[in-house]
Amino acid sequence: MKSLFLPAAFRLSALMALVISSFFSPASHAQLLTPAQQVDSIVAVVEDDVILRSELDRAVSNILAQYADRRNELPPENVLRRQVLERLILIRLQVQRAGESGVRVTDPEIETALQGIAQNNRITLDQMRAQLEKDGIPFMEFARSLRDEMIVQRLRQSVVQSRVHVSDTEIDILLASNSLKTGQVHAANILVGLPDGATAEQIETARSKIEGVRELIEKGDIEFSAAAIRYSDAPNALEGGDLGWRSYDEVPAMFASMLQGMQPGDVSPAVRGPSGFHMLKLLEIRSDDEQRVTEFNARHIMVKIDEVTSTQDAKAKIDLLKARIDAGESLEDVARDASEDPMSRNQGGDLGWFAPYAYGQAIGDALLALSDGQTSAPVLSDAGWHIVQRVGTREQDITDQVKRDRARETLGRRKSEEEYERFLRQLREESYVESRLN
Numbered sequence: 001m002k003s004l005f006l007p008a009a010f011r012l013s014a015l016m017a018l019v020i021s022s023f024f025s026p027a028s029h030a031q032l033l034t035p036a037q038q039v040d041s042i043v044a045v046v047e048d049d050v051i052l053r054s055e056l057d058r059a060v061s062n063i064l065a066q067y068a069d070r071r072n073e074l075p076p077e078n079v080l081r082r083q084v085l086e087r088l089i090l091i092r093l094q095v096q097r098a099g100e101s102g103v104r105v106t107d108p109e110i111e112t113a114l115q116g117i118a119q120n121n122r123i124t125l126d127q128m129r130a131q132l133e134k135d136g137i138p139f140m141e142f143a144r145s146l147r148d149e150m151i152v153q154r155l156r157q158s159v160v161q162s163r164v165h166v167s168d169t170e171i172d173i174l175l176a177s178n179s180l181k182t183g184q185v186h187a188a189n190i191l192v193g194l195p196d197g198a199t200a201e202q203i204e205t206a207r208s209k210i211e212g213v214r215e216l217i218e219k220g221d222i223e224f225s226a227a228a229i230r231y232s233d234a235p236n237a238l239e240g241g242d243l244g245w246r247s248y249d250e251v252p253a254m255f256a257s258m259l260q261g262m263q264p265g266d267v268s269p270a271v272r273g274p275s276g277f278h279m280l281k282l283l284e285i286r287s288d289d290e291q292r293v294t295e296f297n298a299r300h301i302m303v304k305i306d307e308v309t310s311t312q313d314a315k316a317k318i319d320l321l322k323a324r325i326d327a328g329e330s331l332e333d334v335a336r337d338a339s340e341d342p343m344s345r346n347q348g349g350d351l352g353w354f355a356p357y358a359y360g361q362a363i364g365d366a367l368l369a370l371s372d373g374q375t376s377a378p379v380l381s382d383a384g385w386h387i388v389q390r391v392g393t394r395e396q397d398i399t400d401q402v403k404r405d406r407a408r409e410t411l412g413r414r415k416s417e418e419e420y421e422r423f424l425r426q427l428r429e430e431s432y433v434e435s436r437l438n
Helices: 014-024 053-066 077-100 107-120 125-134 139-163 168-177 200-219 224-231 253-259 311-326 331-338 361-369 399-430
Strands: 042-046 049-052 184-193 242-247 271-273 276-286 292-304 350-354 384-397 433-435
Touching: 042 053, 042 077, 049 053, 049 077, 053 077, 077 139, 077 399, 077 433, 107 125, 107 139, 125 139, 139 399, 168 399, 184 200, 184 224, 184 253, 200 224, 200 276, 242 276, 253 271, 253 276, 292 311, 292 331, 292 361, 311 331, 311 384, 361 384
Parallel strands: none
Antiparallel strands: 042 049, 042 433, 184 242, 184 276, 271 276, 292 350, 292 384
């Protein structure tokens, strides 16, 4: 298994990277800590809480293990320890502030998150627990760290939502500057993975493998997608390495640099990244000059599923309403009489014009299967049972709206980063912190 990559800047999500990286690192804490480091003491007082030397040692050890084959990218260890301690202090302050603000994470949410981590790494929760204990990390400590990370994320969301606003004027100015990257790219990738702390022999073996795969592709002996399925270690290998359509702003920085200057059909040279050697194929490019979407005009009837009405009871009710329509009543009349959607009932179930999946996957799929004027069989969504009638379709030019939405998102991300950094500086300055690091 591979460790999670932790940027040198130690971003705000560093806490879980520091903890989780130990789970995936080949060396255990017992191997990484010296006897002197294993003697516990307080290295910082943070308001009414403390950070122990063992916490700092473990975090630093995880970083050193993660960068085992590229230590030259790290600062001297005494500087690294101060950086990591400062990050742990900030995490502790944020958790404290979140508690004061009423931010909570429930036990079921932690359980779901732990299950997700295990599932993403293709192991069971019991296997993850055993591996953590083997590497010297008590499972409860891991869970507490995960809870802290989730609390910090929610605190950030709360702070950003209350402080960050993007005006139409700001969007107009950004669009007028022509500084936004435009267009979308469709690419596929092949990854030959490397373990953390890979030996020179492992690196050379991986390099030879991906170069050999590239040679097969260039000779025409195998298609790129088939090579991805056969040789790639990436999670999307079974999809032929397909990364899907992405805007340039959504492409990882390393991939973006690899794609520069490529034309559709080109295959990039192999480039080493944090997880191994990557190779890309540029499949398609499309501009943002014009974007169109098919919109539906539809009516529906809904029977809700709630604490009072079970799925089965709601299905029985919707079947009776469908029978009325089949017997000759109009969907519009039946909706006014019996639909449980308060937003559309008085309009005869009219939903107006909307994008195919604006009301969810189930209704979108039902509409796509209909022709104009046709009415669906009962359809189950998260909200309840529906009968959907497709009234009409149209092609809508949404180019300007897409550009404005992208500009709004870009400005929101920029302002969120700036505002939260300001919040953290203020939090640090206002708090009592005593560092006892020698």
